[in-house]
Amino acid sequence: xxxxxxxxxxxxxxxxxxxxxxxxxxxxxxxxxxxxxxxxxxxxxxxxxxxxxxxxxxxxxxxxxxxxxxxxxxxxxxxxxxxxxxxxxxxxxxxxxxxxxxxxxxxxxxxxxxxxxxxxxxxxxxxxxxxxxxxxxxxxxxxxxxxxxxxxxxxxxxxxxxxxxxxxxxxxxxxxxxxxxxxxxxxxxxxxxxxxxxxxxxxxxxxxxxxxxxxxxxxxxxxxxxxxxxxxxxxxxxxxxxxxxxxxxxxxxxxxxxxxxxxxxxxxxxxxxxx
Amino acid sequence: xxxxxxxxxxxxxxxxxxxxxxxxxxxxxxxxxxxxxxxxxxxxxxxxxxxxxxxxxxxxxxxxxxxxxxxxxxxxxxxxxxxxxxxxxxxxxxxxxxxxxxxxxxxxxxxxxxxxxxxxxxxxxxxxxxxxxxxxxxxxxxxxxxxxxxxxxxxxxxxxxxxxxxxxxxxxxxxxxxxxxxxxxxxxxxxxxxxxxxxxxxxxxxxxxxxxxxxxxxxxxxxxxxxx
Numbered sequence: 447x448x449x450x451x452x453x454x455x456x457x458x459x460x461x462x463x464x465x466x467x468x469x470x471x472x473x474x475x476x477x478x479x480x481x482x483x484x485x486x487x488x489x490x491x492x493x494x495x496x497x498x499x500x501x502x503x504x505x506x507x508x509x510x511x512x513x514x515x516x517x518x519x520x521x522x523x524x525x526x527x528x529x530x531x532x533x534x535x536x537x538x539x540x541x542x543x544x545x546x547x548x549x550x551x552x553x554x555x556x557x558x559x560x561x562x563x564x565x566x567x568x569x570x571x572x573x574x575x576x577x578x579x580x581x582x583x584x585x586x587x588x589x590x591x592x593x594x595x596x597x598x599x600x601x602x603x604x605x606x607x608x609x610x611x612x613x614x615x616x617x618x619x620x621x622x623x624x625x626x627x628x629x630x631x632x633x634x635x636x637x638x639x640x641x642x643x644x645x646x647x648x649x650x651x652x653x654x655x656x657x658x659x660x661x662x663x664x665x666x667x668x669x670x671x672x673x674x675x676x677x678x679x680x681x682x683x684x685x686x687x688x689x690x691x692x693x694x695x696x697x698x699x700x701x702x703x704x705x706x707x708x709x710x711x712x713x714x715x716x717x718x719x720x721x
Numbered sequence: 722x723x724x725x726x727x728x729x730x731x732x733x734x735x736x737x738x739x740x741x742x743x744x745x746x747x748x749x750x751x752x753x754x755x756x757x758x759x760x761x762x763x764x765x766x767x768x769x770x771x772x773x774x775x776x777x778x779x780x781x782x783x784x785x786x787x788x789x790x791x792x793x794x795x796x797x798x799x800x801x802x803x804x805x806x807x808x809x810x811x812x813x814x815x816x817x818x819x820x821x822x823x824x825x826x827x828x829x830x831x832x833x834x835x836x837x838x839x840x841x842x843x844x845x846x847x848x849x850x851x852x853x854x855x856x857x858x859x860x861x862x863x864x865x866x867x868x869x870x871x872x873x874x875x876x877x878x879x880x881x882x883x884x885x886x887x888x889x890x891x892x893x894x895x896x897x898x899x900x901x902x903x904x905x906x907x908x909x910x911x912x913x914x915x916x917x918x919x920x921x922x923x924x925x926x927x928x929x930x931x932x933x934x935x936x937x938x939x940x941x942x943x944x945x946x947x948x949x
Contacts, residue, residue, distance in 0.1 A: 476819065481918065484915075485918070485919050505819070505902050505905060506902065506903075507819065507900035507901065507902060508901070520807045520808055520809040521807075521808035521809060521813070522808055522809075522818050522819070621918070622918040624918055624919055624920040625917070625918055625920075627920075628920065646919070646920070647920060650920045650921070681808060683808065
């Protein structure tokens with residue numbers, strides 16, 4: 447009898463835990479996103495507001511866009527926040543995602559040493575890319591299938607120069623944006639970065655970074671972020687209702703205002719543009 | 722050098738102010754390493770004992786396999802466990818991906834060969850003389866077994882410490898299986914990786930120092946146990 451009681455108790459505890467975890471499951475949303483949204487602190491800020499407004503807890507893994515999309519394909523997350531429009535559209539077309547929604551942007555810039563060995567300052571981005579190749583000035587690439595890396599590859603393509611790979615001046619780090627900027631600084635090279643990460647870097651270097659903005663404001667350098675819901679047809683267990691809520695929430699004009707107001711060192715990091 | 726000095730002071734500020742984020746990472750690290758140590762000891766210690774105590778066909782070959790597994794790279798374990806626990810993998814419906822329990826599974830795989838190999842070695846190294854002594858004073862089989870078990874406890878402590886050191890400091894499994902989720906699966910090592918990625922070197926150094934301090938206290942308490 448005693449033994450039975452113990453077993454029942456253990457069973458009850460187990461059931462309790464299961465119920466508890468099932469309950470927790472229903473109010474957490476799993477997101478895969480890019481390193482820039484985590485490194486800039488934007489997600490910490492948005493997740494707190496999201497929890498306040500809806501009671502849903504947002505959890506996220508921050509990886510490059512390539513890996514984030516892969517997580518979605520494998521049904522390991524419910525929703526994606528990424529920035530590689532051409533790849534995303536292809537992704538949705540293939541049936542891995544639904545409801546792609548553009549929500550905000552920032553822009554890419556080319557930074558490099560003040561001495562500017564390839565003389566790219568104030569050129570258009572395509573001219574700058576060609577100049578770097580012609581002068582074989584050091585160029586540091588993410589090389590990690592991230593949104594920034596994909597953008598860089600499309601720039602080489604648009605500039606009509608074959609994308610470098612084994613050339614000694616082309617350095618592929620396979621790392622996140624900030625380590626890549628640091629390597630570029632060490633090697634006196636150029637690199638493509640998003641403005642948010644650069645502002646963060648500027649701050650790390652106490653406002654006097656060795657690498658300066660040399661090319662900016664080109665329409666080609668527009669960096670669109672979108673939310674994509676993982677397709678429930680592909681992944682039946684995905685939390686569609688929570689994902690939809692998040693997608694609507696982040697496109698709402700109050701949230702868009704929050705994104706607008708998110709500043710670092712007095713500078714806006716992202717500009718909302720949900721339709 | 723500046724980073725390290727700065728990191729040292731930052732480490733103490735974080736600890737004394739009981740910084741919530743740091744303590745969440747410390748807590749996760751403790752929790753996950755406790756899970757994996759319990760699992761690897763309950764599975765590994767008996768297996769190691771069997772491997773060291775008994776002679777059987779294929780013992781040498783098993784030994785070679787176990788010793789090879791000692792050099793399993795953590796990112797490889799991470800990759801395999803990710804593939805297993807992913808919704809697309811065979812164990813996806815257990816929902817263990819991006820959880821501390823998931824990390825613990827990977828870390829158990831990491832710790833298991835260490836426990837088995839070191840336990841087996843310490844059993845082997847004491848067995849022969851001890852058994853002769855025990856036989857000469859007229860001990861029966863059961864007594865021989867239990868005495869050997871008792872005598873092997875220091876070897877087991879050494880094995881656990883080695884495994885614990887490896888589990889506490891690994892980053893590949895925690896990153897790939899845990900996903901480095903803030904407040905949930907962020908451990909000290911994945912937090913160091915993240916802070917370094919963010920260019921916050923002194924914060925990374927601070928967390929590294931925290932990890933060292935923990936290792937230091939674990940070793941102090943173990944050496945206290947030993948003296949008794």
